[in-house]
Amino acid sequence: MQKVQNNKAWWLVLPVFLLVAFSALIPLMTVVNYSVQDIFGPGQAFFVGTEWFKEVLTNERLQDSLIRQFIFSGAVLLIQIPLGIGVALMMPKSGIKGSLCLILLAIPLLIPWNVVGTIWQIFARGDIGLFGWGINQLGFDYNYTGDTLDAWLTVLLMDVWHWTPLVALLCYSGLRAIPEAFYQAAEIDRASKWAVFRYIQLPRLKSVLIIAVLLRFMDSFMIYIEPFVLTGGGPGSSTTFLSQTLTTMAIGQFDLGRAAAFSLIYFLIVLLISWLFFTAITHADKEK
C-alpha cells in the first residue's frame, strides 16, 4: 500500500493550541515581559534585564514572607494529612450514617473562601464570637488581632476546618477501594489493628495521599483570601503570606516589574516543590 503524505491533520490541533495560548501562554509571557522591563507609563519602558530578579531575591520583606509561607504550609500538611486519614478511618463504611458523615464533611468545602474568612473573623472574636468568647471564659487570654501566636493558631485552625475534609474524603474513597479479601486475610493472619493499618490500608492509600499532599501543598502555599479577611496579614506582618505580599506589591504599590519577577519565582517554587514531593513519594518504594 502506498503511504499518502498529508499533514493537514495538524490543523485539528489548532483549537487546543489557541485555547492554551490564550489561557496560559500569552498571560505568562506578559508576566515575563514585565519582569525584564521597568515601565513608568505607556511608551516609557526600559529594558532592565535580570535586575528585578536580583532585587527580589535579596528583598528582606519577601524572604520573611517566604519563610512564613513554608512554616504555614508545613504545619498544614503535618496536621491535615494525619487528621484526614484518622477521620476517614473512623467514618462508617456504608449506610445512612456513612452518607450523613460525607455530607457533613463536604459542607466546609462548599463555602467560598472569603466567607470562610468572615465566618472565622466573627467566630473567633473575643467579644461577640462564640469561639473567642469561650476561650476567654476558660481563662485564656486570647486575642487574634493583637497576639502573633493567637493569630497564627486561628489561621491554622481555620485552614484545618476548611480543608481537612478534602483529605478525609480522598482517603475515604481510597479506603473503600480496598477489596474485602485483604481484611479477611489479615483477620485470618491475626493481624492487629495497627498492622492492618500499616501494611494494608496505608500502602493502598498511597496514590490518593500523593494527590492529597500535592493539592494541600499547592493550595496552602498560594493561600490569600482567608488570612487576608481574617487578620489582614497582621498583627504587624506576622500572618502576611507570599501571595498577599505579592498583591500588595503589584496592586498597592503598582510595582509591576518587581511583582512580575517575583510571580515567576513564586511559580517556580511551587512547581519545584510539587515535583520533589511527587518524585520522592513515587520513588520511595521502588526496588533497589
Add this chain to the structure above:
Amino acid sequence: MAEIQLKSLAHSYSDMPEGPDDYAIRQLDHVWHKGGAYALLGPSGCGKSTMLNIISGLVQPSEGEVLFDGKRVNELSPRDRNIAQVFQFPVIYDSMTVYDNLAFPLKNNKVPASKIKARVHEIAEVLEIQDKLYKKAKNLTADEKQKVSMGRGLVREDVTAILFDEPLTVIDPQLKWKLRRKLKQIHEQFDITMVYVTHDQLEASTFADKIAVMYGGQIVQFGTPTELFEQPNHTFVGFFIGSPGMNLIEVQRCARGVCFGNTNVSLEPWQVDVLQRTRSTNIKIGIRPEFVEVSSVASDDTFEAEVMDVEDLGTYKIVTVQLDHEKMKVRESEDFAASIGSRVYLSFPKQWLKLYMDEFLVQEQD
C-alpha cells in the same frame, strides 16, 4: 488441631429467608475429623465457599452451631479460632517482601524471631520460592503470588485447621499438579486437618482421603473417591463425578422392574420391593459408562441400541448409543470397531445398575 463439627447448620445471605431457595446452605450436619485431608467438591454456587467461611468465622451462620472439639465457637472471631485459610485469588501484602509476607502471621502470633526465620525458610523451600524471599511481593507473577498466599496459610504450626478455597485456580496445570502433591506431603508431614474446596474432581481425588460432594447447599455424599464412583448416593454425584458422568434415565414402575419407552429393565427383588412400597414418581436408573457392556450379538437380557457417535480420546473411546429414545454414553477400549449407524447389544450388570428415587440412591437394607 481439632475436630470440626457442624451441627444443624444453615445459612442464608438474606435477612428474611422465605423459602429453601434463599438458603446458601440448607440444614446440614457434618464432622471433619482431626488430622484428615478432605475435599469439598461441588459446582460453582453450591455453598462451598460459604461453608468454608463459616468454619473460619468470616461468615456468621444464620442457624446452627460450629463446634471445635465439641466446643461452640460461633461467637469467636477468625483470630480466636486460630484457623488458616487460603483464598481463591492471591492476597499478598504488596508493600512487604516475600519473607515478611510469610513471617507476618508468625509475627502477629509473637513467635520468637529465630523460630520465624527457620519456619519461613522451611515453607519457602517446600513451595520452591527460596530464591524470591527478599523480593518485593508485588513484583511476583500470579502463581508466585498464590504460592506466597498459600505459604502464609501453611506457616503457622499450631493452627486448628487449614482451609483452602480453590487455591490453584490461577495456577497453570503443570504447576497445579506439583503443588497438589506438595500439599498432600505437607499434610502427611504435619498432620493438620485440611479442607480443600474445589470444583475439579481430579483435584479433589488427588488431594483428599475423603470427599464431601455439595449440591444445592447440602452435602449429598461424603466418601472416598472409590465410593463416590461406585456408589453415588445422589444422581448429582453420579453425574458430577466421572467423565463422562453416569447415564441417568427417567423410568416408570413396571412388573419385575422399571421401563422406559418399550424397554423393560428388570431389577433385583429388593429393589422392586422398595419400588412397590413407595409412591414417588421421580424414579431414575443410573449406570456408569464404564460399566455398560456392549456386544455385537443379541442374547437374553440385552437391549438393542444404535451407535450414534464415536469419540476417540486416544486411549479409549466414548460411544454414544441410542436405546429407545434415550441417549447413553459408553466407555469402550480402543479396539471397539462398530461404525456409526450400526446395531449393538447392551447389557447392564446388576451390581452396577443403580436405582434412584427422588434423586437419592435406593440402598439394600440388611
